[in-house]
Amino acid sequence: MSYFYPQLLTLLASVAMFASFLAAQDRELMREVDRLAAPTATERAEAIDRIANWEGDIAGDLRVAFKFAGNMERAGLFHAAVARADAALVQHAAVALSDSDARVSESARHYLLALPLDDVAVDTAELDTEQQDAWHSFVTFRLRRDIGRVLVEAYLKPGKFFGQFDELRRRDPGSLDRELLGLLHADEHFREPLLAAVQERLLHGIEPSRMFSAQWRLLTESEPALRSAVSFFHSGTVTDEISRELGRLSSSRFHAALSVVNDLRATAVRALGQSESQSSVAPLLIAAHRKASQFEPAPALRNAVNPEVIKTELEITLARFGLHELLNARIEALRLHAQKAQAAPANVNARTATRADLMAQNEIAQLLLRSGDAAGAEREWQSAIEGAIAQIRETNSRSRNALVSYVATAYYNLACAQDLQLKLSRSLESLKAAVEHGYRDYAWMLEDGDLAHLRRSPEFIAWFEDVAPPALVDRLHGAE
Numbered sequence: 001m002s003y004f005y006p007q008l009l010t011l012l013a014s015v016a017m018f019a020s021f022l023a024a025q026d027r028e029l030m031r032e033v034d035r036l037a038a039p040t041a042t043e044r045a046e047a048i049d050r051i052a053n054w055e056g057d058i059a060g061d062l063r064v065a066f067k068f069a070g071n072m073e074r075a076g077l078f079h080a081a082v083a084r085a086d087a088a089l090v091q092h093a094a095v096a097l098s099d100s101d102a103r104v105s106e107s108a109r110h111y112l113l114a115l116p117l118d119d120v121a122v123d124t125a126e127l128d129t130e131q132q133d134a135w136h137s138f139v140t141f142r143l144r145r146d147i148g149r150v151l152v153e154a155y156l157k158p159g160k161f162f163g164q165f166d167e168l169r170r171r172d173p174g175s176l177d178r179e180l181l182g183l184l185h186a187d188e189h190f191r192e193p194l195l196a197a198v199q200e201r202l203l204h205g206i207e208p209s210r211m212f213s214a215q216w217r218l219l220t221e222s223e224p225a226l227r228s229a230v231s232f233f234h235s236g237t238v239t240d241e242i243s244r245e246l247g248r249l250s251s252s253r254f255h256a257a258l259s260v261v262n263d264l265r266a267t268a269v270r271a272l273g274q275s276e277s278q279s280s281v282a283p284l285l286i287a288a289h290r291k292a293s294q295f296e297p298a299p300a301l302r303n304a305v306n307p308e309v310i311k312t313e314l315e316i317t318l319a320r321f322g323l324h325e326l327l328n329a330r331i332e333a334l335r336l337h338a339q340k341a342q343a344a345p346a347n348v349n350a351r352t353a354t355r356a357d358l359m360a361q362n363e364i365a366q367l368l369l370r371s372g373d374a375a376g377a378e379r380e381w382q383s384a385i386e387g388a389i390a391q392i393r394e395t396n397s398r399s400r401n402a403l404v405s406y407v408a409t410a411y412y413n414l415a416c417a418q419d420l421q422l423k424l425s426r427s428l429e430s431l432k433a434a435v436e437h438g439y440r441d442y443a444w445m446l447e448d449g450d451l452a453h454l455r456r457s458p459e460f461i462a463w464f465e466d467v468a469p470p471a472l473v474d475r476l477h478g479a480e
Contacts, residue, residue, distance in 0.1 A: 030065065033065045036073040052084050087120075093112050094124075097112075097135060143175065155219070185288070221252065221256035228249075230261055232258065233258075258304035262306065270316075273320045278322075316370050358387075384410050385410045388406050392407075420450055424460075446472065
């Protein structure tokens with residue numbers, strides 16, 4: 001007998017054992033699929049959990065099991081696939097969206113919403129007319145939900161204007177612009193997608209450092225009244241239907257929802273600032289500005305519904321399109337306001353927050369920066385710093401502290417304006433001056449998109465390692 005023959009027998013035995021093992025694995029997996037129809041919710045949940053944690057690639061097994069499963073098992077398979085982040089059942093889910101059994105259709109919807117967008121690829125040619133209608137309806141909802149998710153994140157980080165909307169801009173430009181305009185006008189079709197986006201963000205939670213931020217507090221309080229707030233901005237008034245919906249809620253929740261939706265609409269305008277179809281979008285934004293100028297909320301709602309939020313964002317976006325008239329008018333009004341304040345009898349001991357001249361100059365610089373005029377913003381903040389430092393010499397100790405804090409913030413903003421012009425040495429010097437005057441938000445330095453260029457420089461890294469808390473230094477290197 002040759003030496004080869006025993007080796008062959010051993011190999012065949014190994015193959016047979018492995019095939020037997022796979023068959024046993026398949027049988028066990030099929031038993032778990034059967035348990036998805038167990039009479040108790042606990043048993044079904046345990047089966048979902050076991051399938052979700054099944055080792056190895058079982059995409060093919062999931063597809064085979066789905067073909068022969070009943071409705072209860074199919075719903076469970078979708079939930080297990082969500083936990084596995086497995087795209088094996090995408091085509092099946094597209095078909096199931098129009099299923100008459102709500103358990104199956106809702107589970108399919110949940111599954112498709114949970115997957116990354118790139119994994120949601122469907123051959124629509126295999127769908128019948130009813131299934132295609134359900135699929136297109138879902139795709140529209142998903143786009144609106146995804147828009148909501150990005151805008152909610154931007155709302156929670158209002159100072160980070162760089163790169164926030166890159167994810168959205170990978171979508172179909174025409175559809176994206178149309179939906180963003182729809183949100184600006186509070187299209188009622190956004191009621192459910194926006195609510196879904198907010199609920200997901202609340203479920204995700206927020207880092208402890210921003211747990212007590214005004215944006216997070218309002219978002220948390222707004223959720224029950226969010227749909228009513230969208231309807232309010234769509235109709236422009238508190239209708240009978242809205243009143244009925246609000247009957248079980250406190251007015252504070254409705255006011256929080258109004259504030260959040262108003263800011264999300266403004267954030268949608270900010271996203272439109274990156275549109276590739278400026279010539280067609282600009283007239284629509286001008287019309288929206290005209291409408292916002294005519295809108296006068298009821299006195300009880302004025303604190304939550306501020307038309308100036310929308311108007312300002314529209315003016316900035318139009319300026320980025322090269323249409324500066326509206327923004328220039330706002331800046332001129334602010335300058336006149338500052339000049340009147342400076343001409344009035346001076347009260348050098350007033351708090352910075354009540355100093356109309358200082359606040360107006362800071363607002364002008366912010367408007368210039370966000371409209372794309374970083375050089376103009378740099379000049380404005382340099383002037384503001386010089387004026388505030390001169391005033392520090394004339395004040396008592398109480399107001400001096402407030403002015404020093406103002407100077408610290410102005411230096412930080414100056415660093416941002418210089419970074420956007422790639423004046424990195426000057427930007428770092430301004431940042432150092434901000435810290436010398438008391439600025440201590442090192443965490444924001446790592447997030448602010450307006451410092452993106454400076455953060456990559458060796459000089460910044462060396463300085464940050466020297467002054468920032470160790471945990472944030474670790475984050476800097478982790479980010480890099």
